[in-house]
Amino acid sequence: MPDKDTVRILVPAGMLGAGFPPESVERGLALGADVIAVDGGSTDSGPYYLGRGTAKTAAAAVARDLRVLLRAAATAGIPLIVGSCGTSGTDSGVDWVAGIAEGILAEEGLGLRIARIYSEQNAADLKERRIHPLPPAGELTADVLESCTHIVGMMGHEPIEEALRAGADVVLAGRATDTAVAAAFPLMHGMPAGPTWHAAKIVECGAQCTTNPRSGGVFATIDANGFTVEPLDPAAACTPTTVAAHMLYETVNPFEMREPAGTLVVSDATYRALDERRVRVEGSRFELADQHTIKLEGARISGYETMSFTAIRDPHILSQIDTWAALLRMVLTERVAQTLGLTEDEYILDIRLYGYNAVLEHIDPAAGPPREVGVMLLVNAVDQQTATAIAKVANPLMLHLPTPDMDYLPSLAFATSPAETERGAAYEFVLNHVVDVDSPTALFRSVLDA
CATH class of the missing domain: 3.30.70.600 (Ribosomal protein S10)
Known part of the structure; x- marks a missing residue:
C-alpha cells in the first residue's frame, strides 16, 4: 500500500554541473518537494569518458550545483539523488563526486549521510553470466570483455531505493538509467509504476520538456492516477506538446521504453493542459519483464x-x-x-x-x-x-x-x-549487451557513510 498520497520530485537541471538558477530550487522547495533528483552523466559525449574513467564536467561546476542542492536537501529534510556520477558512472566517478560533496558538507556544517553505489563490473565475473547482444551488436567474446578499460552496469531504481531505506540522505550512484534517478523515491513510497516511470522519463532532462529548455528544472507530482508536471521557471511553460514530445527523445519507440525491470507503455496516455503552465498525464502503464536485465557499457x-x-x-x-x-x-x-x-x-x-x-x-x-x-x-x-x-x-x-x-x-x-x-x-x-540477473541489486555495491 502507498504510504503517501502524492510524491513530488524536484529536478533542477538535466545534468549536474550544467548550472541552474538557485531561485528555481527554492521554488521547488516551496512547492513541497519530497526528493531532489538529478542525472550526473551520459554517453552522449562519446566513449572517452568511460574509457578513461574521467568526467566531462568541471569540478567547480559540479561543486557549485552540489552546494545549492545539498543546502536545499538539508533545509527541507529530503533526500538528494544523483545518478551516473562523473559522467560515465565509473567507481572513480562516484568517488570524485562524493569527495566534492563531503568537502561541501564539512564547509557548510551539514550532517547528511552519503551512500555510494558502485556499478563497475569485472570482466572475469561477467564471463560466467548469461549475456545477450542488443542490435546491432554481435555475440560477446571473452577477448572483447578483457579489452575494456572500464565496464559499467546500468542500474534501475532498486539499488537506489535500497540505499534510501538504509538511511542515506544523499545517494551518489554509478551508472543508472536516467529515469531510475527520479523513479526510485516515488516507487519506494508506493506510487504506481506506470505514472512513475513516465514522469521520470519526462523530467529526466530538466526543462527540455518545457517551452524554454534553457530555463533549468521541472517539478513533477505523482499520484495514484497519473502525474502533473510544471517548470520551475515562472516564465516557462509545459504544454501537452512539449511534454508528449519528450517520449520521442532517445527512444526506439515513442510509445514504449525498456527499463531493467520491464517496459513503460504510453500508447494510451493522455496529455491535458491544466492551465497555461501545467500538464496532467494519465493512462501510462508499466509491464514487468519475464527476466530482469542490466545493460552493460564498455569502452576500450x-x-x-x-x-x-x-x-x-x-x-x-x-x-x-x-x-x-x-x-x-x-x-x-x-x-x-x-x-x-x-x-x-x-x-x-x-x-x-x-x-x-x-x-x-x-x-x-x-x-x-x-x-x-x-x-x-x-x-x-x-x-x-x-x-x-x-x-x-x-x-x-x-x-x-x-x-x-x-x-x-x-x-x-x-x-x-x-x-x-x-x-x-x-x-x-564495444559493449551493447544486457546481462540476465536474478536480483536487481546483485551487480552493484553500496557503501553508506557512518
Missing part, C-alpha cells in the same frame, strides 16, 4: 590520435573540394608508405570538411560550393609517435596542396602552431 582503446586542422578560402579549390580531399588522401597515403613504410591497414585517416559536409556527409541537402572550409585530419595509429609522424607527413599537403588543374601552389591556413595536436588514447564503445 582503439588507438592513439593526432589531429591537424587547416582552413581553405581559395575559391578554385572550394569549387572542387571533393576532388581536393580525395587527392589529399591519395597523396598522403603514398607518402606515408614511402617515408614511414606503413601500409593502409596500419593506421586510419579521417578527413572531415567542416563548412561543407563534415556533419551530414553525402546526405547534406546544401548545394553549390562552400565559401570556406576547415579541414580536420584525424590520424589513428597503434601508438602516439606513429600517429604524429603521419600527421607531420601531411603537414606540407595541408598547407600547399593544389588541385590537379592548378599551376601554382596555394597557401592554406593552419589553425595552430604546431599544426599537430596529440590527442592521446582514443576509445570506442
Whole structure:
C-alpha cells in the first residue's frame, strides 16, 4: 500500500554541473518537494569518458550545483539523488563526486549521510553470466570483455531505493538509467509504476520538456492516477506538446521504453493542459519483464590520435573540394608508405570538411560550393609517435596542396602552431549487451557513510 498520497520530485537541471538558477530550487522547495533528483552523466559525449574513467564536467561546476542542492536537501529534510556520477558512472566517478560533496558538507556544517553505489563490473565475473547482444551488436567474446578499460552496469531504481531505506540522505550512484534517478523515491513510497516511470522519463532532462529548455528544472507530482508536471521557471511553460514530445527523445519507440525491470507503455496516455503552465498525464502503464536485465557499457582503446586542422578560402579549390580531399588522401597515403613504410591497414585517416559536409556527409541537402572550409585530419595509429609522424607527413599537403588543374601552389591556413595536436588514447564503445540477473541489486555495491 502507498504510504503517501502524492510524491513530488524536484529536478533542477538535466545534468549536474550544467548550472541552474538557485531561485528555481527554492521554488521547488516551496512547492513541497519530497526528493531532489538529478542525472550526473551520459554517453552522449562519446566513449572517452568511460574509457578513461574521467568526467566531462568541471569540478567547480559540479561543486557549485552540489552546494545549492545539498543546502536545499538539508533545509527541507529530503533526500538528494544523483545518478551516473562523473559522467560515465565509473567507481572513480562516484568517488570524485562524493569527495566534492563531503568537502561541501564539512564547509557548510551539514550532517547528511552519503551512500555510494558502485556499478563497475569485472570482466572475469561477467564471463560466467548469461549475456545477450542488443542490435546491432554481435555475440560477446571473452577477448572483447578483457579489452575494456572500464565496464559499467546500468542500474534501475532498486539499488537506489535500497540505499534510501538504509538511511542515506544523499545517494551518489554509478551508472543508472536516467529515469531510475527520479523513479526510485516515488516507487519506494508506493506510487504506481506506470505514472512513475513516465514522469521520470519526462523530467529526466530538466526543462527540455518545457517551452524554454534553457530555463533549468521541472517539478513533477505523482499520484495514484497519473502525474502533473510544471517548470520551475515562472516564465516557462509545459504544454501537452512539449511534454508528449519528450517520449520521442532517445527512444526506439515513442510509445514504449525498456527499463531493467520491464517496459513503460504510453500508447494510451493522455496529455491535458491544466492551465497555461501545467500538464496532467494519465493512462501510462508499466509491464514487468519475464527476466530482469542490466545493460552493460564498455569502452576500450582503439588507438592513439593526432589531429591537424587547416582552413581553405581559395575559391578554385572550394569549387572542387571533393576532388581536393580525395587527392589529399591519395597523396598522403603514398607518402606515408614511402617515408614511414606503413601500409593502409596500419593506421586510419579521417578527413572531415567542416563548412561543407563534415556533419551530414553525402546526405547534406546544401548545394553549390562552400565559401570556406576547415579541414580536420584525424590520424589513428597503434601508438602516439606513429600517429604524429603521419600527421607531420601531411603537414606540407595541408598547407600547399593544389588541385590537379592548378599551376601554382596555394597557401592554406593552419589553425595552430604546431599544426599537430596529440590527442592521446582514443576509445570506442564495444559493449551493447544486457546481462540476465536474478536480483536487481546483485551487480552493484553500496557503501553508506557512518
